[in-house]
Amino acid sequence: MGKWLFDSHPIVVDRELAAVFGLNEAILLQQLNYWINSKAAKTVNGRKWIYNSYKQWQEDNFPFWSLATVRRAIENCEKKGLIITGNFNKAGFDKTKWYSIDYDAVDRGMSKRSAQNEQTSCSKRSNAVVQNEQTNTRDYTETTAETTKDILSGKPDHAPYQEILDYLNSKAGTSYRASSKATQRFINARLNENYTVDDFKKVIDIKVANWKDDPKMSKYLRPQTLFSNKFEGYLNEPMPTKQPPKRTKGYLF
Incomplete structure (x- = not known):
């Protein structure tokens, strides 16, 4: 074992x-x-x-x-x-x-990880002796503070929130914001299941084609519906084909 x-x-x-x-x-x-x-x-x-x-x-x-x-x-x-x-x-x-x-x-994968951690730890200790401590501390603090600030502020740089929401807004005529924490949670849930940005775009295309012109359904073109746990079902729906306009009987004059 x-x-x-x-x-x-x-x-x-x-x-x-x-x-x-x-x-x-x-x-x-x-x-x-x-x-x-x-x-x-x-x-x-x-x-x-x-x-x-x-x-x-x-x-x-x-x-x-x-x-x-x-x-x-x-x-x-x-x-x-x-x-x-x-x-x-x-x-x-x-x-x-x-x-x-x-x-x-x-075991090889875990041992390799342990070796890398040990190497990184030794490298950091050696660098601390050679380099100026004040410089190291300043660089580390600036980077960490900036990164932490970006994550906590909800900036979309750390996940494709902006790309996905821009695509949804352009297709559905909506104006959802990538900085919304609620929207980010829905997107993250699907990303954690290894879905791709192209999968998000495909779902948007399918449901916009299905719902956009339907007054009762168009309101569901929103992140909490499109990116919910029904995402896989939406993704596997066929793209609806456009129906030709119905001909009406008329008279020729």
Whole structure:
């Protein structure tokens, strides 16, 4: 068992693991580790495996995530070499994946992080001796104060709030502000699920085409509706096609 993972059923998050590999990936690894060390695991070629479909992972383990988020977390872990996948199903048509954890890869990632932290710490101590202490303190203070001020003031420089809101306002004829903390929370929630700016623009395009000319629905062209937990559903809706104008019967004179 990897020393960075717990062997318990409740979903827990190790802060160091999340800092290195990402929050969703850390949660996924922890839950996968639980099942690999349970009686449900199967041993193949000396390695323990657990098999599940994306839908089963989502329904049985991560109901607080969308199916797309589960898929992205698994694929990210595969790309990083943290998860090993296989297919040991008896039926050839059964494509359900089997999963195992490469504990050595997890340990290497965590060890690399520790080495980098130690190197950074030593470098800072050496620089403090060589450089003028007053200069170092002034530079650090100025940078920190400026960065903190920007974040607390709600400036949109640290996330694509401005780009997303400008796009919404131009398409829907609205005037939502990127500095609104409430709006930022909705955008951050979706960004944390690994959606992109292009995904936001696509949702805006689809719903503007659906709702803008509808007096009853146009009022819902707002961040709290478009960027809510229904975001994935909106994103997967087809773009409505424009209907040709209806012909009316008339008389020729």
